[in-house]
Amino acid sequence: MDFGLSEQQEMLKKTARDFCKTELPKTLIKEYAKDPRGYPPQLWQAVADLGWTGLVLPEQYGGSGASFMDLAILLEEMGRACVPGPFLSTVVLGAMTVLELGSEEQKSAILPRVARGELVLTMAVAEPHAMYRSDFFELEAKHVAHHYTLSGTKLFVTDAHVADYIIVAARTKGGVTLFLVDAKSPGVTCALLPAMAGERQCQVNFDGVRLTRSDMLGGLNHGKAYLDKVMQRAAVARCSEMLGGAEQVLEMTIQYAKDRVAFGKAIGSYQAIQHHCANMLNDLDASRCMIHRAAWLVSEGLPCALEVSQAKAWMGAASRRITSLGHEVHGAIAFQHDHDMHLYTKQAVVGEASFGSSAYHAEVVARELGL
C-alpha cells in the first residue's frame, strides 16, 4: 500500500495552492457568490491556461493525460479555496463523459475547446420527482420520424446558465439515453435556483427540443449503467472538494484557537477547545483515507460502487461535523459574512445533499451488502 502522493501530484497541489492564494482572495469569492453568473470569465480562462480543464484529457485533444486521481487532488485544492465556476460540471460531468462515450467527431469537436477554456459543459440528471433515480425519469426523448424531441424538466443542474452543451439523461423507449444538447437549441430554457452555496444550480426546461441520433452519447438505451458511473465520479469529485474544504477549516480553526485569548489564555489551551480540534482531526483523517481510496478505485477503473458510496455517505456527515465545530471554536466572529467559515459550512451542506445525499449512498451501501 502507498498512502502518499506522487511527485507530480505534489507539484500540481502546490501550483494550485499558490494560484488560489494569490489570485483568489476570499473577498473576491464572496463577491462572485452574489453575482448571478457566479464567476468571472477571466478566472475560467486562467484555470484553462493552467491546464486544469484539460488535465485528464488525452494529449491528442489538447490535454495532459493525467489520471482521475490527479484530478481529485486538484479538486481538493479547489474546494479548499472555494474556487467558483463550472469546473466540476465541465470536466467531471461533461468532458469525461464525452471522452468515454462520444464519437470521434463529438470528441474532436468538443474536447480541445474544453481544454482551451472555450466551452462550458454540464450534465442534467436529477428531476423533480425522480431526483437521481433514472427508473423514474419523466423527461422523455420521443422518437418521431427521423428525429427525437426532448421534453421535460431537469433540476439542480449545475452551471447550466453558462453551459454551451448540456448532456441530458432522457427516458427513451426501452431505457435511458444520454444526449448532447446544444444549450442554445430552441426549446431549452434555464432558470437559476436560489441555492445556498457559491455553486450555481438551475432548473432547465426542454420543450420539444429537436435532436437526432447523432446527438446521442453512447448509443440508444445505454444511459442507465453509465449514469451510475457518472454519479460515482461526481460523488468522489464532490467529496474531494469537501475534503479540501474541511482541511482548510481545521487549519483556520487551529490557528484561531492559538490566537484568540479569553480569560487570559489562548482558547486553544482549554481542553473543551482541544477536544473539538481533536474530533475535527479524527473526522478529517478518516475522510482523507476514504476519499483517496474511492478516488483511486475510480481512477484505476476498478469496481468501486460500495467504496464510493461509503465515502460519500461518510463525507457528508463528517464535513457537517467539522464545519459545526469550526464555528463553535470561532464564536461570533465566524457568524459574520465577512469571515470565511460560512463558505465551507455552505459547501458542506450542499455537498452532503448533491450527487446523492448521505441517505441515498447509505442505501447503495445496504444494497451492495445484499441487504
Add this chain to the structure above:
Amino acid sequence: MDFRFTPEEEAFRREVRDFLDKELPRDWPGTDPDLYHEDAFSHIHEVSAAMQKKLAAKGWLGLTWPKKYGGHEEPLWKQIILEEELTYRGAPGLDPYQFVGGMGDLLLEFGTEEQRQKYLPMMVRGEIKGATGMSEPNAGSDLANLQLKAELQGDYWVLNGQKTWQSAAHVADLAPVYVRTDPNLAKHRGISIILVEYKKTPGITMRRLEMMSGLGAFNEVFYDNAKVPKENLLGEINGGWKIVMAALSHERSYGVMLLINIKRDIDLLIQYCKETKDADGVPLAQNRMVRNRLAEVVIQQEIARNVGYKLNYLALTGGNVVSTANCVKIMGGITTQRVAQVGMQIMGLHGQLGPVGGNWRQMDPNDKWTRLGGRMKHLYLSTVCNTIAAGTTEVARNAAAGALGLPREPKPAPKK
C-alpha cells in the same frame, strides 16, 4: 407532583392563542426576529410594529410589572405562557431586549425611581426598541475584559471605545451598555452599566455586520466622546458585575425560547413529510429513516422543553436555577441545530434553496422548487449561533461542572 397546567393557566393560554389567530396574518409562518426591523423587509416590519401596539393595548407588555409604571402586576406564570405562545407562533411584538428577562427587569431591580418612571411606561406602551451592549472584540465569553471606557465629566459620562455583535442596535432606542469606569480595579470590579439612548447620543456610529445567512442584523458600535447624562448610570459606579450576573441569569429565557420556537420548525417539517412523496410515490412520512429522525428530534425537543418547564418552576418557587438554566441553554443550542440538520437531510437539495432569511411572501414567483419558504436553509445558517450567542455551550458546560464542585482549570500566571 402534578404535570398538568391549571384550568386558569389553560384558559389564559387559549386567550393568547385566540388573540394570535385573530391578529396575525393567516399565512404568518413565524420568522427569524432579525427580519422584524424596519430596514429589513417592510412587509414583515409592519406586522411586527402593529403587533407591538396590539400587545400593548392588550396589556401584555410589562405584564408582571408594577402598576405605577404602567404594568399589570400579573403573576409570572402568565408571562411564561405568553412568551411560549408568542414564540411558538413566531409572533413579533414582545421585544426580548426589553421584556423577556431584558432591560425592563434590570431597571426594576437596579434602576432609580426616575429611571423607571422615564423608561418603563414607554416600554409598556410599545414605543421603543431595545438592544444589549455587552460584547467587544476582545470581550465575548470573557465579558469582564471589556474596555469601552466611560469617564464622568461634569454632568455627563463620556464614552470612548467599541462594542460589537450588537443585535438590533441599528434600530434600537435604548440599551444597557457595559462600560469600564475604573481601569485600576480588578477586571470585574471596574465595570458599570450605562443606559444609552442610541438615537439621541452624538458620538455614536454604527457599522452593520452582515451575518452568514445574508441578513444584516447586528452591528459594531463605536463610541467617540459620546456623552450620556450622568443620571443614566444603572446601579452603582463600579457595581456593574452584579448586574452582569443578573442579566446573564435572565438569559434563562434564551434557551427556552429557542426550544419553543424550534417546535414550529419540527411541526412544519412533519407536515412537509406527510405531503411530499419520494420517487416511488410513497410519502416521506412512511419512510422508516425519516420517521426515526423526526421522532428523535421530537423526543429531544420534548425533553428539553420539559426541563424548560422545570426551570420556570424553579424561578417561580425561588429555587436555585443555575444548573437547570445551563442545561436548558446547552440543550436549546444543540437541539435547534439538530433539527436543522435533520431537516436538511430529509429535504435534500430542496432544503438548501430559498431567499435570504427564508422570507415570508418574498418568494420569487418563478421559483417552484423552494420548500417551506426556504425556512430550512435559513434555519441551518441561523442556528449556527445558537451554541454561541448569549453564552457559548462550552462556557455553560464549565459553569455546570463548576456547580458540581469540580476543581476549575488552573488560572494563567499573573502578567508581570
